[in-house]
Amino acid sequence: MNRDAGQTAAAADATSSIVTPLPRRTAANVQDAAHGIARNPGMQLDLGFLESMRNVNRSALERRVDSLTKRRSIKNDDQAAWLLRAISVMDLTTLNSNDTDERVRRLCAKAVNPLRADLVSALGIENARIRPAAVCVYHPFVATAVDALKGTNIHVAAVSTAFPHGLTPLKTRLQEVEASVSDGADEIDVVIPRGLVYGAKWQELYDEIRQMRAACGEAHIKVILGTGDLATLRNVTLASMVAMMAGADFIKTSTGKESVNATLPVGLAMVRAIRAYFEQTGYLIGFKPAGGISTAKSSLDWLVLMKEELGRAWLEPELFRFGASSLLTDIERQLEHHVTGHYSANHRHAMA
């Protein structure tokens, strides 16, 4: 794997220390552009490199995640801290056909005040402003969200490119990206047409994502693979690699609309692809599992996966996000339990 392809000095340094040091921050959204991570410029589509990623053993990956979640246990104050971390890397999401501006405003309000004040003070985090990293909506609600979140540093993410299927003309999809960016979205979650993966049309997939990236401009691009549709972990890995080569800032598992959502084996395949891309190029790519992550316990499993496979750096919102809607409430209940010792109920926490 010692490829000559323009490894920068920074990349070599990063490889030796494995984890690029990141500025320590108390919340996801306090700082903006100057986050210390070089944006992935992408690389030429390298089919040889892609081919070297083909060896993915599903059975072994399943065993790894199965034991991983049993090898690590997070208790007491650490658990509370990790759950707060889960909030800080959350893309609080509403992606329903019946969404309205009002519903989106409510969601934004929740993002600004994710925790009950008494919990915030009991946890001693009054000054930390721990909030979701972004609010994620359909295009028509981008402007509403931008308005509602003005001054909070919470990002606005728009799902785009004919979400969730990606099957409209490319031109239309690119226009959609541009429209969301011009409405103020600074993160764009695009979907890939899954058929390109089945057809191994890597060049076409690469070209499409490249154009989407270009359309995003300064906005960050998260490439949704729709892993539930891709059938094999090998396909997941190959699609992940093409997306990163094409300049993805994040790769993301699912739209939430596939019959199978984000699973840990899929996540493992993707984070290993991220590691391989990092080892090859020195660039750190973010990861966003989305769909079906609704319990505090499962959010811890994902955080453990990131820490174990990629390291501490990938526990920051620059490099890790949850796409979730109901997860926050479960975390609130767990945090209340941590504070009071009582098991909590959903209705004791403000809804989004």
Added chain:
Amino acid sequence: MNILERYNAMEYGPAPEARNEADAWIAGKDLSKAIFVGGSWKSAHGGKTFEVLDPATGKLLAEVSEADEADVDAAVAAARKALPKWSAASGYERAKVLYAIGRAMQRHQRLFAVLESLDNGKPIRESRDIDVPLAIRHFLHHAGWAQSLDREFPGHKGVGVVGQIIPWNFPLLMLAWKIAPALAAGCTVVLKPAEFTPLTAILFAEICERAGVPKGVVNIVPGGPAAGAAIVNHDGIDKIAFTGSSEVGRIIRKATAGSGKKLSLELGGKSAFMVFEDADLDSAVEGLVDGIWFNQGQVCCAGSRLLVQEGIADAFFAKVKTRMGRLRVGSPLDKNTDIGPLVDKTQLDRVAGLVSEGAHQGASCWQPDFALPSSGYFYRPTLATGVAPSNILAQEEVFGPVLAAMTFRNTEEAVELANNTRYGLAASVWSENVNLALHVAPQLKAGVVWINGANMFDAACGFGGYRESGFGREGGHEGMLEYLTSKLPLGATIKPYAASVSTDTTEHVGIDRTPKLYIGGKQVRPDSGYSMPVTGAKGKFAGEVGLGNRKDIRNAVAAARACKAWPGATAYNRAQVLYFLAENLSSRGDEFVARLSSLTGASAKAARAEVDLSIERLFECAGLADKFEGRVHQPPMRAVALALHEPVGVVGAVMQDEQPLLGFVSMVAPALAMGNTVVAVPSQRYPLIATDLYQVVEYSDLPAGALNIVTGRSAELAGVLAKHDDVDGLWLVADAETCKKAEAESIGNLKRVWTSNGRAIDWTSRDAGGDTFLRRAIEIKNVWVPYGD
């Protein structure tokens, strides 16, 4: 740290498993009366106790009664007393007891897990998720074998009272591997847990009390080497099952020689972990974590020799080091611990000593630089690269978290390196190419091969070694056979050979013949240059045969080892050759009838019957060559385990005088049918039968070296075979002294020895045919193939 600091740090923090229940159990039990015999708790006859330490702290956990010879006597007596009723109980009755044990263990599984981690130092994650569930699975699985014994093993019965000695690395799991099949087979048990780790065995005895195990069926005798020796040497024990070091295995083999005790040994290993260039490298790294850093590397089948294809070696080693840096060494009761302490100070010193010697011999030893706990017997995971095959780290079983790595250029070299060891317990093969993986697996000298996995175990799959890793299997159908016997048609007691010197030299008819030895497909003169006379019926001189010596045996073994065509032939091909042999023997039947009559004095009718039966037996073995096949096990995961029947290798066979032709055929044919190559020492008294036979062999298409015949003094040649370290199996029908000596002298390479223990065999019996010897002619290799895409 406050929560905000923890939020920034994102460390795991301590996650201790509560130990109060286990402490309460220890405190609440009088462990000075922990000898469980005949259903009651006793202190040691001599009143002694031994200390059990917590390896994570070195502190005293308990003082446990130390069984001595008298206690073992009492335990064996209790087991003997319980045997008739237990072995006569219906399979259903025994199944109910096994089921009850399994369920009762399940109800107390956390106590078992915590106690095990306290006592042994293994991480709670492992005892909780691996050891204890597998132990439970063994009892539930074997409940089924108990009930289906008659159907699955017709003609077999339980071997009797078994003595079982288990190691400290998997105290409860090894207990389950030993006791479950024994009880299923209707045996009663005297089990000695390891001195370092007796606690879960004692808890298990409590479970037996409550689960309705009849008194005396399970007896537990905590103790040290004295108790172990008393078990091994006890006349009241019918079988010894031992798991532990090869060193002690040899002592047991020697001590039980000639005793007629059935024996299974599960010993050390130096298992290869092979990573090919088309492997899923990240998954292979995790495989190593399961392979060598599982249980601190104190695993007999640990993948301790890493073999990596050259082109990916640097990238792979880098991945391994990164992963090693993320291993967490710490308290075994912390749920986040990957690696706990070694079991004892002696073990720690041994591991450290081997690593420093390995470094001295030129290996580069790398360890992550994280801190170790300040007390306890902790050792850092270690990667040794640039390890020459001669390095002590490649040769010796370290039994610690130490991985010795080397590289290979191609598949052939990988297999060669993997097999370049005296051991043969397990191997891992990592490749995404099913063709490559299934090409390599059968070439490995190992009882268990994991394809794209490591350290997978299940009650339904056999586990056990080739070569000096011991013999016998544990688990599954093949494991049950270790606790069963089938009747052998024994004949008269064989007396040591006394040559009768012929005085009558008159009978010379026709042209003089010089029978030779038959080695490597050629007739050769004996190395000694001497011959010995053969006396026929009524003391008449019948001819002379070569007096084979140790060098002839050496040459015959070399020829047998060099013969690749026969073990490599398809079973169908072997069948046809054996059929052809039968055909050719038949066409010369009259000649053999005459020879038998003139040598043995048998009537023409009896001689004809022996020739006919010999042909029939050849036919039988030819027919079974492609039918005595392995099984496919289905462990409770998405995997199959292929239990392949492989030839033992080079098999020596020493024959009796009675029924010289039938005896020869009955021993040689099953060995050949399964693909072994054979060095036969025919009847010393009637060797001319065998030397006649090689002429038949010569035009039967048997490849050179598949069958070698060395005539001479049987007892002497048997001794040479027993001591020959390139002979894999040895079968003797001989006098008691020769049998005993052969068993005792087999310890050099721990070859598989079967003897008639001083008795002749009635080869005319059906029980001497069939699969009786086919079973002895094979090793069972379990190839685990997890799958999924």
